[in-house]
Amino acid sequence: METVCVVGLGYIGLPTAIVFALNGKQVVGIDTNPQVIEQLHQGKIHIEEPGLQDACAKVLQEGRLVVYSRPVSADAFVIAVPTPLNHETNQAELSYVEKATESLLPVLKKGDLVVLESTVPPGTVEEVMIPILQRTGLDPYEDLWVVHSPERVIPGNILYELEHNSRVVGGINRGSALKGKELYSSFVKGDILITDARTAELTKLVENTFRDVNIALANELALICSELGVDVWEVQRLANYHPRVNLLSPGPGVGGHCIPIDPWFVIETSPVLTRLIRTARIVNEEMPDRVCQFVDTLMPEPGEGNIAVLGVAYKANVDDLRESPALRIIDILTERGYTVKAYDPHVRGTYRGRANTLEEALTDMDLAIIATDHAEFRGLTPEYIKHVARHPVILDTRQMLNSEDFLTAGVSVYTLGNGKRLRERQISYPEVAAGF
Ligand code: SAJ
Numbered sequence: 001m002e003t004v005c006v007v008g009l010g011y012i013g014l015p016t017a018i019v020f021a022l023n024g025k026q027v028v029g030i031d032t033n034p035q036v037i038e039q040l041h042q043g044k045i046h047i048e049e050p051g052l053q054d055a056c057a058k059v060l061q062e063g064r065l066v067v068y069s070r071p072v073s074a075d076a077f078v079i080a081v082p083t084p085l086n087h088e089t090n091q092a093e094l095s096y097v098e099k100a101t102e103s104l105l106p107v108l109k110k111g112d113l114v115v116l117e118s119t120v121p122p123g124t125v126e127e128v129m130i131p132i133l134q135r136t137g138l139d140p141y142e143d144l145w146v147v148h149s150p151e152r153v154i155p156g157n158i159l160y161e162l163e164h165n166s167r168v169v170g171g172i173n174r175g176s177a178l179k180g181k182e183l184y185s186s187f188v189k190g191d192i193l194i195t196d197a198r199t200a201e202l203t204k205l206v207e208n209t210f211r212d213v214n215i216a217l218a219n220e221l222a223l224i225c226s227e228l229g230v231d232v233w234e235v236q237r238l239a240n241y242h243p244r245v246n247l248l249s250p251g252p253g254v255g256g257h258c259i260p261i262d263p264w265f266v267i268e269t270s271p272v273l274t275r276l277i278r279t280a281r282i283v284n285e286e287m288p289d290r291v292c293q294f295v296d297t298l299m300p301e302p303g304e305g306n307i308a309v310l311g312v313a314y315k316a317n318v319d320d321l322r323e324s325p326a327l328r329i330i331d332i333l334t335e336r337g338y339t340v341k342a343y344d345p346h347v348r349g350t351y352r353g354r355a356n357t358l359e360e361a362l363t364d365m366d367l368a369i370i371a372t373d374h375a376e377f378r379g380l381t382p383e384y385i386k387h388v389a390r391h392p393v394i395l396d397t398r399q400m401l402n403s404e405d406f407l408t409a410g411v412s413v414y415t416l417g418n419g420k421r422l423r424e425r426q427i428s429y430p431e432v433a434a435g436f
Contacts, residue, residue: 001113001183002026005074007100009036009067011047011257011320012117012151013080015158018052020078021059023187028074029067030103040067048319048346051159071103076113076183080151083118085261091268092121094128101132108136113145113179119204119258120148121265125172125197146172147180148197150204155256155318166190170200208262209277214248215259216280219287222250222417232417233399250417252371252397253287253325255314260284260323288328291369291397291416295333298367298393298414303337306390308365310358311372312344312351316398319346326371327351341365345376359388366391373398382409 002025006017009031021027031037039046045056059065071077081096097118104114114133116125125148133140140146149169153161167188171177177194184192195203218236225232236247254260263281267274296302314324321327326342330352333340342353343361355361358376362368362385370377377400385406386392392411394401403413403421414421 001075001179003028003074004076004078004183005030005071005104005107006078006080007071007103008079008081008096008118009040010080010082011049011155011158012153013078014045014047014056015049015052015153015162016078016080016117016151017065018055018059019159019162019187021062021064022055025064025186027059027065028072029065030069030071031067032069032099034069037067037069049158050156055159071107073107073109074112076115077104077108078115078117080117082257083120083261083265084257085264090264092124092265094120094124097124098128098132101129105132105136108133108138108144110138110143111145113147113176113183114140115180115183116146116148117151119150119208119262119265120201121269122198122201122205123269124148124201125170130172141173145176145179146197147176148200149180149184150200152204152207155315155320163187163189166193168193168195168200168203170195170197170203172197202266205262205266208259209266211248212254212259212263212284213277213280214246215251215254216283218248218250220283221247223290225417225419226422227419229419229423231415231420233415234420249399250397251287251325252291252329252369252416254284255322255324255326256320257322288325288332291325291329291371291395292332292336294414295338295367295369295395296336298395299338300366300391305366306339306341306364307333308355308361308368309333309340309342309353310344310361310368310370310377311374311398312342313346313372313374316373317346317375319348321347321349321351324372329369329371344372345374362388364388364390367393367395370394370396370398370400373400382406382411385411 004020004025005028006013007030009029017027017029043057045053079100081100084093086093130140152165169180181192222232239245239247263277299305312326330342340353341355341361343355343358394413397416399415401413406413
């Protein structure tokens, strides 16, 4: 298989197309967004990911990657399009997968390999894609190779992880799985684990559901520690000395285009049995509200005053706003009546309350919330905060700052889940626990 057509040039499709091209394949990248095509034709990428711009410029320059708006004939087709959550029904929106599969029909031929990389509910390949592929008149089980191969890369380290992570390849039959393994062997240095399509679909969801449930445990512990007068971060540090314990970190909520979404695909598939998974989702989805309730207890008058939200992206050092808890916090506080300014050094797009500089966000503020632990915020000093703020108070939801140092210098720092701090300040736990 020498030619690969990658359909969808987003956070996953573009790096995947580039890595195939860097490893000897002739790649055609497809995207229906004319701006994406235009930018790539100018040699520019539309996402922030370390090393990606240089790698993209190289393969474009060498002609190993070309970009079009519609698929062309190829030996292998890789579909990497969004599968967003329909927030009304909490079900997967599969229209992009359907459209991408349909876009292949005019160019598909006997012997071609079709790979779905998008994260989907179990059964999507067999129940959604196969019927579409059958419209070619080919029998997908005899004339094509069809697999699901989900990605596991972590935004911010995609190029490295694409090559070094192990990879699951699930085929509609064993021949398809082996064909998929052959394709990914062109760049995957990790193990390539073959299975059936439905198992591969569920495996991907389970990986992210595992993480969501464990983040929910950390968040629930933060609430408990707020009430008990214990520091959840100290509990995490001590508990993780146990050889088989790995407590994750509490935060203001769970964002990104995967962790908060994928568990719902499992719940959709098995709504009666997924009680733990659903409860974890609820715990995590409530965190922005609880952060805002705690803000009320820290402000002179609930609903009055200036608040700075530092960090809007869903996690540190990325520019991605999808499902970001910070956006929910900005909305809730604004609706409560606060004047909210938000600053994020990584996000180029716009968002509610956007401030263009850190100073603009912090000037005259009564409370600053660190909502995303971008590296840039590690440079915050008590002196600077006291210089620009009206009230030098910080709610640190990511345990970025050393609250003792700031307190000594006259800046009150409250860290999410640090109940010890609340006890010292005689802030009543029931009130805060209700908040947190
Ligand atoms: N978060 C916490 N506490 C933690 C860890 C994360 O609150 O201890 C929050 C983050 O702040 C963020 C959200 O959870 O808002 C998700 O962040 P993340 O780093 O856990 O996940 P992603 O979405 O960047 O990447 C995950 C990874 N999946 C797993 O680690 C199992 C990645 O390997 C997947 O490829 C990716 O989802 C995906 O695209 O599926």
